[in-house]
Amino acid sequence: MDKTMAMPLYLIKKRRIKRFYLMITLFFVIIQLLWVGIPIFMAIMWSLVNPDDAWSYPNLIPPSFSLEQWRYVFNYTNIARALKTSYSIAPLAVILSFLLSLPTSYVLGRKDIPGKKVFMLVVLLPMIMPGMVVALFLSRVFNLMGLSQTFLGLVLAHTLMSMPYMIRVMTTSFASIPQDVIDAAENLGAGTFVKIKDIFLPMIRPGLIAGMIFAFTTSIEEFNLTFIIGTPTFETIPTILYSFMGYNFIRTNASVVSLLMMTPNIIMLFIVERFLKSDYLSASLGKM
Amino acid sequence: MKKKDKMTPFIILMLIPGVGFIVFFIGSSISITVLQSLGFFNMMGESGFTLGYWKSILSSREAIDSLLFSLRMGILSSVGTVLVAFPLALFFRKSGPAKGMLGSIIKVPLFIPALVAAFLILNLISYHGLINTTLMRLNIIDEPLRMLNDSFGWGVITIQIWKNLPFVLLILMSAISSIRDDTIDAARNLGAGYWSVLFRIYIPLAMPGILVAMILMFIKAFGDFPITSVAGPVYPSSVANRMQIMANLYQEWNQAAVLGVIIIITTFFVIWAYSRFAELVQGGA
Numbered sequence: 001m002d003k004t005m006a007m008p009l010y011l012i013k014k015r016r017i018k019r020f021y022l023m024i025t026l027f028f029v030i031i032q033l034l035w036v037g038i039p040i041f042m043a044i045m046w047s048l049v050n051p052d053d054a055w056s057y058p059n060l061i062p063p064s065f066s067l068e069q070w071r072y073v074f075n076y077t078n079i080a081r082a083l084k085t086s087y088s089i090a091p092l093a094v095i096l097s098f099l100l101s102l103p104t105s106y107v108l109g110r111k112d113i114p115g116k117k118v119f120m121l122v123v124l125l126p127m128i129m130p131g132m133v134v135a136l137f138l139s140r141v142f143n144l145m146g147l148s149q150t151f152l153g154l155v156l157a158h159t160l161m162s163m164p165y166m167i168r169v170m171t172t173s174f175a176s177i178p179q180d181v182i183d184a185a186e187n188l189g190a191g192t193f194v195k196i197k198d199i200f201l202p203m204i205r206p207g208l209i210a211g212m213i214f215a216f217t218t219s220i221e222e223f224n225l226t227f228i229i230g231t232p233t234f235e236t237i238p239t240i241l242y243s244f245m246g247y248n249f250i251r252t253n254a255s256v257v258s259l260l261m262m263t264p265n266i267i268m269l270f271i272v273e274r275f276l277k278s279d280y281l282s283a284s285l286g287k288m
Numbered sequence: 289m290k291k292k293d294k295m296t297p298f299i300i301l302m303l304i305p306g307v308g309f310i311v312f313f314i315g316s317s318i319s320i321t322v323l324q325s326l327g328f329f330n331m332m333g334e335s336g337f338t339l340g341y342w343k344s345i346l347s348s349r350e351a352i353d354s355l356l357f358s359l360r361m362g363i364l365s366s367v368g369t370v371l372v373a374f375p376l377a378l379f380f381r382k383s384g385p386a387k388g389m390l391g392s393i394i395k396v397p398l399f400i401p402a403l404v405a406a407f408l409i410l411n412l413i414s415y416h417g418l419i420n421t422t423l424m425r426l427n428i429i430d431e432p433l434r435m436l437n438d439s440f441g442w443g444v445i446t447i448q449i450w451k452n453l454p455f456v457l458l459i460l461m462s463a464i465s466s467i468r469d470d471t472i473d474a475a476r477n478l479g480a481g482y483w484s485v486l487f488r489i490y491i492p493l494a495m496p497g498i499l500v501a502m503i504l505m506f507i508k509a510f511g512d513f514p515i516t517s518v519a520g521p522v523y524p525s526s527v528a529n530r531m532q533i534m535a536n537l538y539q540e541w542n543q544a545a546v547l548g549v550i551i552i553i554t555t556f557f558v559i560w561a562y563s564r565f566a567e568l569v570q571g572g573a
Contacts, residue, residue, distance in 0.1 A: 028379060029390055036396045039408035039450070042418060046411065104306025111293040119307055125314045130511025130555060132528035133548040136535050137317035137324075160313050167306055221401035223514050228536070238514075241403050245518050251411075258404040265399040273392055 046255035073256040078235055086236040090219040093158035097215050101166040109174025127164040131224035139228045149233040157225040162215035173207025213268050237261045324545035341542040353524035361441055362510035365448035366502040369456045377460035398454040405451040406518045436519055443519040448509050456501040463497020496566055503562045507555050527551055
């Protein structure tokens, strides 16, 4: 007798449902691969176009490949300098925002102070406020303080934009330390220094790393403030990409810069994914 | 039970570096925006209270068009992203084969900067982009469709949805994950079909998450500068674009400040409306 015939009806039904779910999963995987993959694939194609063998309308992929575009971008544009500026601002902004956020996150995570909700909301302001408004009128403040078109001004601006992520993520990790552990340490005679070294720092480390990665990518991506406060003295990767996409649209250059900008970010995404719980992702993204 | 902590000088001192830094810079820029929109605090020329700048902005056809355009982008982007993300969030509720990997792929655009996202999508939807080329090869259309820099702003909406889908998905997933299986099972037992489970359980219980996602998306898309300036129509520009042009190109800082105040007020109004609405939703449930 056939095997399926011997099976009770509910098992056959269950198996069918399982197969149906598998089909749906497969469908979503394919859609997702196309949804994310094709745009990135096209950018890679555009960055490999051979200038002697033009890629024009009816062809779906370039007729031949070369690294000429990459060479061109590094030799004839300011990208090398912009990379240097971006990657020297970002670490400084991360360190500064960490130092500024640490005490505040401790208080917001561990103490039950009046008006805590208001403080949590205020801390989110740089993220909530429309970027261009802050950029334009912060540039007025910076003008008064002599910070416009300076490196320090850019570091301060980037610090400001990365602080919401830093504070939120670190507050969450401070809040997740069980009070018992601290009480136990105090009972056993731990002083403030020992508590910081042996309890707080190890326990907030995952949150700290997540916060730092978010702060770093925020700084690398930051466009509005850099564009208003830094241009034309300083160029970062986003502002140079904007110039490639604006008044002089050069698709091949823009694709090289796009790839340069997003590859480190995507690698960092996978680091965050590997080492951290996804809670940190949603915590930093303003799950209110 | 822990008792409430008091605001000791020590705690205030601890709050100053973080909260103080943010309040100082954001607060000063908001104040300058408001003051300049009313004619005070001019860097050059004389200052004094006037509503003239408000009048000239509110009577300017271009400013109103920009405002309406940005509102449309904000609303359509937030509705569109939630519509795309909600089915996905439902799908991710139960863990299953290959979903871990799928979850990682889906989050990729989250870490792609807005400008890069704009460029990536622009390659697909431009006049001779991939979509038009494919459709023409398949003989579905005779002439390329205009999807980029179109006067309605579909290009902008597409980019916003692509870029912000993972962000909205994360919020919706955390909202849906808090719905207990028992609730669904009970409803199914009592004879609820798929659709009534969707409309009577999933959507109402995930409403706070849906609202947060829509609010944040609206704020992002409404105040957006780079995406609209790359993929938006030639006219009207977004409010943020118009404000920047007024300030940096025409040096009309007071009128730019008026637009800035309008953006800030809209943002805060939306957040306020959300908090009232969230109370209503939670009160009703």
